[in-house]
Amino acid sequence: MASTKSADVFVVDDDLAICESISSLLRSIGLKVKTFSSGLSFLNAAELEHPDCVILDVRLQGESGLDLPTIMRSKNIDSPVVFISGHGDIKMSVSAMKTGALDFLAKPFRDQELIDSVAMSIKQCNQRRNTSEMLASLRTRYATLTMRERQVMTHAVNGLMNKQIASILELSEVTVKIHRKQAMDKMCAKTFADLVKMEVMLADGITQ
Template sequence: MNETVYIVDDDPSVREGLDSLLRSAGYATHCFASPREFQLHRRADMPSCLVLDVRMPGASGLDFQVELANADDAIPIIFLTGHGDVPMSVRAMRAGAVEFLLKPFREQDLLDAIRLAIERDRARRQNETVDSELHQRLNTLTAREREVMALVSTGLLNKQIAGELGLSEVTVKVHRGQVMRKMQAATLADLIRMSDRLGLSAK
């Protein structure tokens, strides 16, 4: 199973217990006593999540959540705490936490939260891959082809696009064919979806 759970908790016994539980469930694990230790670790490029204690010496888990967000680090977070309160949990969930569990928690509740977090991270990674591939294709278009793609995506016919750009209808048809080929769009609907995802719009 190419899925990793990172555990950050200053209590060695908690780390050991979580490590044993998650390894028995088939996850690869890495344990850290502090957020700083976690940050120094080079993470594998695979679906993962972070099980994070709320209260630790120095910066709290909630503060670290903000720090990760500011660094555009989208790893899903599951909070554990023995001293939680409602405002704390609301703050964590509003900031994107997958779950906020009070110690002692049911092992199944943690495993369910981890499964959800891993799936969320896998979906994010797949979306980023698709976006990267689309931008690579977009970069192969000429400036004129981008203009044609944006106008085609608004539903304009070749004749209308020709009028907008001051081109012949035949020239627009050629550009449109090039756009479809370079973007690897099988249908107009495909091209429209790509355009929407790339945020293209006719100027």
């Protein structure tokens, strides 16, 4: 559990006893926990703090927890969600997972089940944020490329040889080689394979 140390977990449940029980358990393994009794109070805090994991009761007083993941996405809150419910059945668990939740636990659940789900959520959150940071860095580097360098880079990663690129762009082969090297230097690509991976990541990031 070392990788989960200092992670932030939000617990959303209108049952105070459940909130206190979960909070005590997770704090005992080094996590920082905040509890909320309503979806609105949770959303207001999550929009500012973006927790690493959200433990969310399916049924909250006067509202459905199943609606919250959609609202979270609309507010760019990308925290993984673990649903819990004291009235769990197959239909409800399917509905919960269709919202994009990472896991669904029926009460009463074992402490270790919850700990495992939270650990998995935090790991996913860290991976997602690392990817976002990497993509932001790539976009910053890509922005420094000239139009010609971008054109050469795109054609190169699509498998065209320098001679073919030169013909398409009406440049000399020497000029293409220069642009290609400059693109690799600016993108901090140690190998051509690295450059290909960067292009793919940029393309995927743009379409998401």
